[in-house]
Amino acid sequence: MERESMEVDVVIVGAGPSGLATACRLGQIAQESGQELSVVVVEKGSEVGAHILSGAVFEPRALNELFPNWKELGAPLNTEVGGDEIFYFTGAEKGSKVPNPFVPKTMHNEGNYVISLGNLCRWLAEQAEGLGIEVFPGFAATEVLYNEDGSVKGIATGDSGIDHNGEKKPSYTPGMELHAKYTVFSEGCRGHLGKGLMEKFNLREGVDPQHYGLGIKELWEIDPAKHQQGLVVHTAGWPLSESGSHGGGFLYHMEDNQVTLGLITDLGYSNPHVSPFDEMQRWKTHPEIKKFLEGGKRVSYGARAIAKGGLQSLPKMTFPGGLLVGCDAGTLNFAKIKGNHTAMKSGMIAAEVISKAIKDGRGSDELTEYKSQFESSWVFEELHTQRNFGPAQHKFGNLLGSAFAFVDLNILNGKMPFTMRDTTPDHDTLKPADQCKKISYPKPDGKLTFNKLDSVFLSNTNHEEDQPCHLTLKDPSVPIEYNLPKYDEPAQRYCPAGVYEVVEDESTGDKRFQINAQNCVHCKTCDIKDPTQNIHWVAPEGTGGPNYPNM
Known part of the structure; x- marks a missing residue:
């Protein structure tokens, strides 16, 4: 069975905030100008929003531009921020509130909203469809297609019905090719197609390595007497x-x-014994957090990496036939701990550049004008102003780094006469295990703190079991022969879903590296933090992975 193909003007890979903002703006321009544009969005989640996870305090600047009447249209921004509190914890029972005048101004949230980004993306998809955009959830883009001249031709969705040995099952269905004049890659942080494009077109030349954090999130229903709607x-x-x-x-x-x-x-941490999941469980036991949760019920769990390198880590975003937008490129503003507004704006700029190029009869060339339009936008200005925040945190730590940020942002308005660099990639920061302090994490109590497997259950994660493993090893010997003796195989701990285990044979004492791919929540941490870069994440069958409600 050969793959069918479909010709469109624009293919957008990923129905997150940047991809859907791109789609909506393309639809608006087509309606306003009478231009005929065929646009398709493919999304690997079972539905739009299924794989979306973010804090999220949302800054509505880009949404105000995209849909000035979003309130009338029913956008799910229901809770305006009513108060900001920042604490510095000095121990398991200790800490102090940071006085408001000493908080970096990027951490003030007046006019922002506490939202579910998944629900906002569901709403954006409805707006896109109303503008004539086709949105296809459940289709994982697994391959970039190229024209004979090397430009991007489009993408192919993955085959389904392949067993774990690579053989076709009776349910086999080939993927589909989507050919486009331009393809927009908006896969989110560490998109696997975007990663390949950066290598093929050398898009990272001359910039710092991307830096990452792992966000582990829970959703709770709490005692109404303890609830303070809008408190951040x-x-x-x-x-x-x-x-x-x-x-x-x-x-x-x-x-x-x-x-x-x-x-x-x-994810630049150096101690291989660190378990971000267990750190998060322990964090909940601090009195300032526990006081809200006691008597409540945990209803959902998820995890996702964030790209936080900022301006110095931003790659070239254009190449022949396509663009990278949003967190696929790394537009998040870490000084604000926000990336949804910047991701949306990067997509809106892409839409304007693409629609003009198609109107001018172009296609598959490089949209070099995107760079100048991006650099003249408020996104670039924002990232430039706050460019030193992340490197300062790495260099000086949270306390002194925040003091530096206060001077840089509140007093000098981001006009320090230098730009700090951070040139060590996160996977190169681990020290040998025998040089680091072992960490003994407390056992979960099942009320406030939990284990990984019970948490993954709440993420509604599911994959077709009989399919090729989407967590591929370049060299299967590395985990046991190199990572285990040197780093005590950190994949056992940095994965927040219990995907990786070192299993010992009771009779022989031999150890093997086990991958429980069924548990994977698509956070991409393994692809980022493995010290030898031996793990390569690829998309599983469409609809596989978590199914987040209200996250």
Whole structure:
């Protein structure tokens, strides 16, 4: 069976905020100008929003531009931020609230909203469809297609009905090719097609390595007496400070007596014994967090890496036949801990450039004008102003790094006469296990703290079991022969879903590396943090993975 093909003007890979903003703006331009544009969005999740996970305190700047009447249209922005609190935890029971005048101004959230990004993406998909865009959930883009001249021709969706040995099952269905004048890659952080495009077109030449954090999130229903709708709480310090790691926690009060909370662990940590999942469980036991959760019920769980390198890590975003937008490129503003507004705006700029190019009769060439339009936008200005925040956190730690940020942002307005660099990739930061302090994490109590497998159950994660493993090893010997003796195989701990295990044969004592791909929540941490870059994440069959409600 050969793959069928479909010719369109624009293919968009990924129905996150950047991809859907691109689609909506293309639809608007077509309606306003009478231009005929055929646009297709493919999304690997079982539905739009199924794989979307974000804090999220949402800055509506880009949405205001895209849909000025979003309130009348029913956008799910229901809870305006009503208060900001920032704490620095100095221990398991200790900490202090940071006085408002000393908080970097990027952490103030007046005019922002506590939202479910998954629900916002579902709403954006409805708007896109109303503008004539075709949105296809359940189709994983697995391959970039190229024209004879080397330009991007489009993408192919993955075959389904292939067993774990690569053989065709009776249910086999070939994927489909989507050919386009231009293809927009909006896969989110560490998109696997975007990663390949960066290598093929050398898009990272001259820029710093991308840097990442792992965000682990839970959704709780809490006692109405403890609920303060619109309250936004951020924390730094303990427990990550005990292992020399960086990052911080968040707890946001949504509507309906729900709170969304989590911990972001900087993936530049050096101690291979660190378990971001267990750090997050421990963080919840601090009195300032526990006081909201006691008597409540955990209703959902998820995890996702974020690209936080900022301006210095931003690759070239154009190549013949396509663009990278949003977190596929790395447009998140870490000084704000926000990337949804910047991702949307990057997609909106892409739409304007693409529609003009197609109107001018172009196709498959490089949209070099995108660079100048991006650099003249408020996204670039914002990233440039706050460019030193992330490197300062890495260099000085949370406390001194935040003090530096206060001077840089509040006093000098981001006009330091230098740009800090951070040139060590996150996978190169681990020290040998025998040089680092072992960490003994407390056992979960099943009420406030939980284990990985029970957590994965709440993410509604599912994959067709009899399919090729989507977590591929370049060299299967590396985990046991190299990573285990040197780093105590850190995949056992950095994965927040219990995917990786070192299993010992009781009779022989031999050890093997086991991959429980069924558990994978598509966070991409393994692809980022493996010290030898031996793990390569590829898309599983469409609809596989988590199914997040209200996340």
